[in-house]
Amino acid sequence: MTLTTLLLLAAALIGIGIYGALSQQSFVMLMMGLELILNGVMLAAVAFWAFSGAGAPEGQLLTIIVMAVMAIEMAMGFALVVAVFRGKQADMTESLTGLKH
Amino acid sequence: MLLSELILPVLMVMFMLTVGAYVVAVLDRLIAGAFGAPQAGRVWLAPMARGAWLMTQHANATEAPDWQAWRLAPALYLALAAIGLAVVPWSESLVATDLVTSVVLWGSVEALATVVIFLHGWSANALLALIGGYRYVALGLSYILISMFVLIGVALPAESLQFTQVVASQEALWNVIRQPLGLPLFLIVGLGMTFWGPLNLADSKDLAGGTASEISGPPRLVWDVARAAMLVAFSGVAASAFLGGWMGPWLPGPLWVAIKMLAVLLVLLLLGRVLPRIAPERCVTLMWVVLLPLSFIDLVWAGIGALL
């Protein structure tokens, strides 16, 4: 369990998250991709805190703030999904063509 | 080191779970008998007889359930009860996991219980089970909030999130007296979290058994044992957080913890038999409008008490 292996694991999670966020047509699955990206980011932050940061408290604080941001993003994302569904009966990204050129 | 750190705590927790589940079943039948329900057979043998009978029954199948989740959910609930019981300190040094953040671990047990009960209701692919699971999730979020505020109030005088420290801080005065709102709120949370009695919305009679309406045989046995085990784990946490844990005069520490757990179990089972079930809509109003502000007041009280 060295810093390198932890960062590789975080990179893998972020890579899977990018795949999910870009490839999924449904809003909720897209958000799950974003959650995976944030998961990888949090793991990387804690790995840096444990190995390179000498346990400076700002590392843990960053992780807690990212957790709070995750909750905020999920809440607002679901509210927007509900609002879009009520307005346009749309549950896939393909149905939202208003800004299409 | 492997023996004392891994095997002994696991054995301790398993022993307490089996004994505790048996005691819960017996106590429930005794209380039901005291209230006039007819008893079939002797009270002390009845849980064993029912367990043996359930083991021989056929495990029911519905149409296209989520097999892995359905069969795993009772076992996962039992595992969560075991984790909850593992944080209860039996004396200053006898505790299965002395994690620094054991109060938050108990909170995560409550949150993961929501997941498991929803899975149990969802994966049966049956209507009443699904309704039971949804009802539990709708109210489970409110219990978790109230329980965390009450437990933060308990952790404040201890200046630590460790249950051993929480118990040690009650040397002068038990938390049930020092924070009077805490134990009643926590007992209500316990009834809700283990969906027992008045707050039994997940497995209620009006849903013909709710999340347990489609299971029979060995899965049903594991589910019933898991529910009793979660009651035991909850009573252990309540005894440590509010009733002073291992503290008491002549008897040894672990015996005091067992006596206090028994007292909390008696109160919970009595309330389960005496109070009628609350309708879900009223429950939501009750939780968010009455009990949550009360838990805030309890937290402020605990904060003022810690500052003075």
Added chain:
Amino acid sequence: MNHGIGIDITFLSLATLAVVTGWRVFRTDSMVRASFFLLVSFIAVGVIMILLAAEYLGVAMFFMMAVEMTVMALFMVMFMMNPAGLNPMNMVHQERISIGAGIVGFLVLGAMALLAAFPDQPVSADLEPVRSLGNEMLGDSMLIFESAGIVLLTTMIGVVVLSSHRGRYGAAAVGSLPPGLEPGGDPAGKPEEKDEDEEGGGHHHH
């Protein structure tokens, strides 16, 4: 930090669990299972954090992610067409680009992990992470903490406003018409009936 072989084995199994369940999230047919696979991935990462001596963060991960993934599962059931996975489903678009982007992201970050020289200042064994986090949050970083709280409150209010049935001019069922069942179609619900009996004939009221 020197870890024993037990911790390394635990870490490797948790790492594979996190990556495999993270990948299964996007490959499974059942939507509820997808959100709970994501929960398992989060729990694996939480246990790794506990192994790294960040005890509060790991347990807080279990706690928060359990409830968040349950809410996500509920939204899956609400908005997705195949929540139980009884039919196979593959709703993806621009799949090659996204696989490419994922692999490029992993390679870039992995290259940074392998090639960059990070300082070696391990956390000391006598650090109490919970105590130091608490002192930091309520001491020097109190402003960050408080503003995060205010942002959470704003989010709660915003979410309720966005998803509420009440608009500025009253409840939704009173003054407005619901959207159509097809885009651009007639409003859903009963069509308004023209009362023709009231126009002709009948008694006039003075």
